Amino acid sequence: EDKVVQSPLSLVVHEGDTVTLNCSYEVTNFRSLLWYKQEKKAPTFLFMLTSSGIEKKSGRLSSILDKKELFSILNITATQTGDSAIYLCAVVRGNQGGKLIFGQGTELSVKP
Amino acid sequence: DGGITQSPKYLFRKEGQNVTLSCEQNLNHDAMYWYRQDPGQGLRLIYYSQIVNDFQKGDIAEGYSVSREKKESFPLTVTSAQKNPTAFYLCASSRGTGELFFGEGSRLTVL
Numbered sequence: 001e002d003k004v005v006q007s008p009l010s011l012v013v014h015e016g017d018t019v020t021l022n023c024s025y026e027v028t029n030f031r032s033l034l035w036y037k038q039e040k041k042a043p044t045f046l047f048m049l050t051s052s053g054i055e056k057k058s059g060r061l062s063s064i065l066d067k068k069e070l071f072s073i074l075n076i077t078a079t080q081t082g083d084s085a086i087y088l089c090a091v092v093r094g095n096q097g098g099k100l101i102f103g104q105g106t107e108l109s110v111k112p
Numbered sequence: 113d114g115g116i117t118q119s120p121k122y123l124f125r126k127e128g129q130n131v132t133l134s135c136e137q138n139l140n141h142d143a144m145y146w147y148r149q150d151p152g153q154g155l156r157l158i159y160y161s162q163i164v165n166d167f168q169k170g171d172i173a174e175g176y177s178v179s180r181e182k183k184e185s186f187p188l189t190v191t192s193a194q195k196n197p198t199a200f201y202l203c204a205s206s207r208g209t210g211e212l213f214f215g216e217g218s219r220l221t222v223l
Binding site: 004006009031032034041042043044045048088090092099100102103104105 | 145147152153154155156157160170202209210211212213214215216217
């Protein structure tokens with residue numbers, strides 16, 4: 001059965017800390033992996049990763065994919081209280097019309 | 113501005129009643145999806161549609177129904193057969209690249 005597992009499920013840090021969120025997957029016909037940030041309601045897109053070893057960056061956030069070991073990490077440096085959110089990892093399966101499988105999410109809380 | 117609109121944002125229902133959640137998009141996307149979100153379980157796919165007048169069951173379709181009569185609209189009906197309908201429901205659309213664009217969600221509470 002296809003599955004996506006995120007860890008940790010929750011995390012509390014202080015402003016300025018660096019955090020690493022993990023996403024591992026076992027999915028047939030992998031096409032790409034996506035990261036989303038969900039603050040209150042609608043998840044917002046962060047990154048799409050399709051190739052191994054190529055880091056994607058956006059400000060203090062970065063992400064990388066390892067297709068051999070079947071995982072991805074999302075790094076956030078110099079965390080701010082505005083980074084508090086649920087971070088969702090999802091995998092796109094190529095043979096099922098682009099359906100996504102989501103992990104459980106990591107709830108990040110950044111304290112002042 | 114282009115986007116996805118879900119309504120209502122909050123909905124209360126008595127047991128045994130059917131309710132319909134609305135989802136409209138003006139992004140001209142072919143594919144639309146309905147997800148259910150429960151605490152600690154991430155997002156689970158209910159139904160999806162890749163083209164008008166066609167839709168497929170997702171992982172947890174029992175107790176739900178959908179229609180796709182127009183490209184812009186993909187309403188979800190939560191029927192009385194759904195045993196645990198209290199949840200946060202998210203509608204999304206995609207242009208086929210895999211990236212989903214989400215609506216603001218509808219929170220359904222069964223009293």
